[in-house]
Amino acid sequence: RRNIPFRRLSSGHYGRELNALVRPREPDRAVDRLLVASLIEARSCERFRLLSAHIRNRDVELADFYAGLFESEERHHTTYVQIAEHFQARDAVRDRLDQLSAKESEIIAKGSSLARMHS
Numbered sequence: 001r002r003n004i005p006f007r008r009l010s011s012g013h014y015g016r017e018l019n020a021l022v023r024p025r026e027p028d029r030a031v032d033r034l035l036v037a038s039l040i041e042a043r044s045c046e047r048f049r050l051l052s053a054h055i056r057n058r059d060v061e062l063a064d065f066y067a068g069l070f071e072s073e074e075r076h077h078t079t080y081v082q083i084a085e086h087f088q089a090r091d092a093v094r095d096r097l098d099q100l101s102a103k104e105s106e107i108i109a110k111g112s113s114l115a116r117m118h119s
Helices: 013-019 030-053 060-084 090-109
Strands: none
Touching: 013 030, 013 090, 030 060, 030 090, 060 090
């Protein structure tokens, strides 16, 4: 309806580098995969909230669309952490999330030449 052609994008470094941090042995692997998914969803959540607020005065329909995506992503990222706590103790999961978050900050600081909505 908006006449925007869809095209396939090459994968970005953000998701690839986060996934490279996943430890190889279970249950660490399962926990890390869930926490990486949580981080990716959390960043998407932030982007959708910012986009919704940014365009609210110019395009209410699109702003509402992004707000709806924000609400969905908000539920996802917390759910992944809760599931990880079924594999390991809460403190261990939270410590690992802190470690991965620190690495994520380094990855984000590299920037990217192509803006992305999700990983």
